[in-house]
Every structure is written in C-alpha cells, then in structure tokens.
Amino acid sequence: MIAEIVSVGTELLMGQVVNTDAQFIAQRLAPLGFQVFYHTTVGDNVKRLTAVVHQAVERSDVVVFTGGLGPTDDDLTKETVASALGLTVELIPEEAERLRKHFETRGYAFTPNNLKQASFPKGAIILPNAFGTAPGCIMTAENKTAILLPGPPRELFPMFQNHVMPYLEQLSGNKLYSRELRIFGKGESTITYELSDIIESQTNPTVAPYVKTGEVSLRVTALCQNEEEGEQLARPMISEIISRLGDIVYSTVGESLPETCARMLTDDRQTLAVAESCTGGLITSELVAIPGCSTFLLEGCVAYSDAAKVSRLGVNQATLDTFGAVSEQCAREMAEGMRLSSGANYALATTGFAGPDGGTEENPVGTLYIALARPGETLVKRVSLFGERARIREHAALHAFDMLRRKLCLE
C-alpha cells in the first residue's frame, strides 16, 4: 500500500519549527510495509490545502495529516479532508460533552469555537488526545484512508503509538517487532561495510543503521504475527551481527552507554565517583539524568584548574610540573585520589585538551587521558579525538563510559 504524509501549518512553512512529526510517522510507516513516496507541507490556506489533499488522496491509499485540528478559524484540515472524501462533519454530542467537562475540570472558559473539535464525519474513528484538547480521527471512503493527527509532537507521538499503530498493523496485516542494538567503537561506514551482505540481502527482518553522537545504532525490525514470532525472526540476525561486531555492541535493548553503566553498577551494588577536567561535569550530569542514580553515584568533582586538581583530588604538584595536567600520570592520580577520598569502589577521571586553544606538540587538541581506578588496579587510556570543543567533550564522555562498562562486564 502507498502512503504519504501531509503536514499542515504555517509555522512549518516559515521554519519556526522543524518537522519532527513527519520523521516520527515515516519511521513507523515504512517497516509496516507501506511505501512512502511523498511528504508535503502546506499552510493553513483553503485553496492550497484543498489542492494538496486532492492530489494526496488520488495518488496514495493512506494519507496521514498532521496539524490544523484546533479550535480557531484557520484550523481547516478536518473539514477540507472530509470534503475531499465526500464526507461532511457533524457535531458528535458525546465528544462535545467530554470537551465541556475537560474545560470545566481545569477551570477554563468553554467558548463555542471549541465545539469545532467535537465535530467529525459520521463513522469516523475518533482518536483520544491524552495531552491536548483536539482529538485525532480516521476517515475512510472509497478505499482511501485519511488519518488526521494534532500537530504538537507531545500530543501526536503518544496518539500515534497508542491508537494509530494498532490500526495500521491491522490495515497492513503486519505487526512489528523491533530491537535496537547500540554500538560504540566503530563508525557507521565500517559497520555497514562489515555487515554489507546482511544489509543488502535483508528481507525480513530488516536492519537499518542510525548515527547518534559518537555512536551507531542498528534497528532490527521483523514483520510478524505476534511478539513471539518477531523475537524468533529477529534472534538469528541479532546473533549474527554480534558475532561479527563483537563487544563493540554494548546493548541489544536500546540502552545508552550511561544507562548501561548505571544498570551494571546498580546490579553489582558498586559505587562510583567521577573526577572531570575537560569533560567538565558532562559525565556526572549524564549519570544524574538517570532516575535512581543515588544508589551508585557518590559524587563528582570538576577539577578544572590545576589548583583544584591538587587540593580536591590530591594530585601531586610535582606530577603537574613534570608531566602537565594532560598526562597519563595526572589522570591516574585524579582517579585514585577521587576513589580514596570518596570511598567509592570505582572512580573515573578525565583530563585532556578540548580546544580550541591549548595542546602541545606531544598532546595536541583532542588528546584525552581517561583513568579508571578500582580495587587493586588503575587503568589509563589515551584517546585522540578531533573536531569542535563540544564534539570532543561528548566523545570523551562516551569513551569514559565505554571504559567503565567494559570493566564492569568482566566482574
């Protein structure tokens, strides 16, 4: 079946917002077997919207519309689409009552223009909106399906996931089973090269690479009748990918590196402290972003100045004088000092030149030393990164997390 996406909204045409709705919907249509040939964005203008609707309904079986479902006069999508399908909207009393209650509960005035949001063609499937006032709906006529969704992503995403996906699965006769493999340590081009025969011969399951900051994820998606069949279809491909790529695959359930470390530390009842120079709080902040981090995270220290490295972490002034702050020796003393003074089992430390200034001939901008102190040993790794300051800091944090998760794997 052929599907397309029509986004309605002047704010999209003007570039005031980026069209994440279209991406979200497209990501979910393709794996279900829908062929998506066009995305179109058009403003809140009857004439142009009507032309776009007619063209879309003519050339596609399923058209997903976003935006223009609100209460104001320039919210035209529902009326225009209904008219193109030869349907007329009418007030649905139960919806009007629901809306009136919604306003009453919140103490808002219920103005008559809101009744627009309670009007639908007879027989349309009304999609409840858990995060806003405008419901979505599905209209069908002459073998064409129009799915109308609200524009704001926080309303659209859950509505799509909870109400549209089951409908589309039924329509296509397919169910989706999906697993995300996350990989740190090789670039996208290397990974797709090493998996090229799998990627080229894919039918079901499919595998699609996505690039994230500093890492790659592979989404393995199986068309299936139920979860059990999906799992059976996906398992051999996941095993094959892992056997080729090895331990650079750090998660098969879509966990991030900080989440993986957090889970392992919690499961092993280990504690962590972090001493950061060039990453400057980024590692600690990514751990604190995880609910429940207090079970393993004791403290973090951003020892940005040399003085702080000495006073807070017990780095020897002689080490700084002899080797400099960006050195294996300094990273080691930072991690060991942090571990001792915090009482944590593990301590991570980073020191490096994030740029744009700084660096030496031996250790140019992008050079990073990461140390991991644990009972009985301290490991230090030297990493060479390139790019802008923000990129170097983000990649540095990933390398630190990867060092930690590799060690925790062996426990």
Place this chain on the structure above:
Amino acid sequence: MIAEIVSVGTELLMGQVVNTDAQFIAQRLAPLGFQVFYHTTVGDNVKRLTAVVHQAVERSDVVVFTGGLGPTDDDLTKETVASALGLTVELIPEEAERLRKHFETRGYAFTPNNLKQASFPKGAIILPNAFGTAPGCIMTAENKTAILLPGPPRELFPMFQNHVMPYLEQLSGNKLYSRELRIFGKGESTITYELSDIIESQTNPTVAPYVKTGEVSLRVTALCQNEEEGEQLARPMISEIISRLGDIVYSTVGESLPETCARMLTDDRQTLAVAESCTGGLITSELVAIPGCSTFLLEGCVAYSDAAKVSRLGVNQATLDTFGAVSEQCAREMAEGMRLSSGANYALATTGFAGPDGGTEENPVGTLYIALARPGETLVKRVSLFGERARIREHAALHAFDMLRRKLCLE
C-alpha cells in the same frame, strides 16, 4: 516572489533523518520577502522526482532543492531539474580539475563517477562546497530560478549562508538585519500577549518569537539596504520591547544565559565555583562548554550524596538532620562552603528534588533551592518547577544562571 523547497532523498522519506535543511532554508526565505507555500520531500526516483520538479517550477518563481547531488547513479536532482528547465548539463573542465586535486590532496582514488559532480548547465552559477565534494549551483531559465544544494546540513548551512543569501538578497532587492533578544522569566504566551500590538502591526522590522528550553527568544528582523539602515530600523522596536519586558531580557545579541554569565565574569575579572546536587554537573558542564572558561571557572563539585555535602562542602550534619538536604539552609551552606574552600569570588549551589521519586509534603518533586555566595552576602532563592526529571534539571540550571547574571549586572 513565490518560493518553495523540494527535498530529495529516500533517507528523509523513510524518517532516517529529520529535515532540518527545510527549516533552515524556510527561516531565511520568509524574512527576505519570499512567500513560501510548499515544502515537498520526494525520493531518488526519476519519474516521481520529475513530476515534483515540474509542479514546483510551474507554481513558484524560486525553487530550492536539497539533496541528490552526489556521485552515485541515484543522485538525480541536477539532471532532472536541468531537463525541466530545458537545459543540459555538460562537464566543466575547471570543476573536474578542482575535484581531481581535491581527491589527490586527500589521497583518495578518483573514480570516474565523480565527474558527475563537475557537470553543470552552461551559465549556471557554481556554489563551492567547503565541507564536501558536491558543489551546489543556481540555474535560471524563463524567469524561474532553481537553487540546488547538497543534503548534509554541515555542507548546506555554510553554503547557503555564504553563497545563496547574497544571491537571494540581490534577487529580492532586500538585505536582512537581524537581532536576537533572549528572555528568561516569562513564558511565550505571556510575552506575546504583552507585545501583541507590536506583533500584530509589524511590517518592517518584523518580530518572531521562538521557544527554547525554558526560555523565549525574539528575532527582530529588518529589511534594509545596508547594515546601518537595518540597525536604525530595528533599534526603536528593540527599545520598545525592552521597556515593556524589563530585565527579563538578558541579551540583545543572541547570547545564551551561560555565555552571558561567562562574559560578565571574564569582563569583571571574577571567579566562580559551583556546587551541585540535583543539577548534577549540568551547570558546570554548560560553563566548560564555553572556550576560555578557565579564566573564571575554578572548580565544580557534584555533592549528590549527603556524605559528600558534609565532607566536600562542609555542610553541617545537624543542618541535614534538622532541615534536610533540600532546604534553604543546606543550599546556603553548600554555596558558602564552596566559596570558602575554592577561593572563588562567587559560588553557586543547587539542591532540590528532580524526581520522579523523592520530595516531601512541604518540598514536593520540582522544589529547588539555589544559593549564590559572594563577598559579604549569600542569597537563596526557592523555585518550584514541574515536569520530567530532565526538564526540572534544565530549568534549574537556567534559574541558577539567571540568579548569577542578575547579581553581576549590579556590580
């Protein structure tokens, strides 16, 4: 003049990437006076691409194309657009030579398919690509203008800014002068309400609100003949906005809150240390993201556990026992302890419940205490935030920066 945007790429149709190119281009077309009625995305398919190109060229004066300029067989944009305009592409020897050198310098093999990137219609304006191999181009025929740009944003953005903007300014007879006012302390709806008469009656300059995480920015844009005239046109509106909104406008040159604090600290030769609990390194990390932060930032401490608050920051155990870690008293002692032990002039501290768990009846999830210690005084502010953990932490950091910049303003 009527303009539209056509994005070519299967990766967009499949939702593998979000269409930031279309947003970037739209943001720049509208203020120059171009009316943008459509964005279309289509795949690398000759038949459908040809249909889309013909429709776009027919209904618009200027069509901006993105993607499909590479060396492979499914990069079809240039040939298809040229053919729709009645033009034919031919090899441009100087471009071929430039490309050959480009490959040679980098030690890459120069395969013949790369010559596709050196072919253009006679008379086309070739747009150099500083970050990739495929140049863009501008073709004109029968009063229609087609602007072809590479898909990757890091290639497109600078090419558009450096080569397309001057062309479009000339084509439209307009120049743009733009200033970004950044605002923290009121929401978008309140701000647009307070400025509604300005927004409704805007002609030149225009003012457009954009929402960022926890703050609002207003872009004031003047159509003008030159920078001086633009500045003269924009100044009265900027003054009027500031006189209405007051000191919640913290920058008129698009600086972020951390950048504003960093600049003020540097200019005043003041130093800062940061003690974080619920924000967990976020404040420090946003400062370390700014090049040159070592001139003012001495250190940061993430005292996530109570034990760390006592041992690292000198918070009294009695304070924790009596008032708890999320209290005015604890925030005050964190900031004062940090200031004393670091030797910094200023110290910022945060403590709060970021959720999803924790909180008390008196201080529910979202309650935050921020303290600022400086010579002679310590200020403490209580803030009530709502939403998810990530939102609470981000807003908490903004409140802390705002507290600091307000105090630095008075120095």
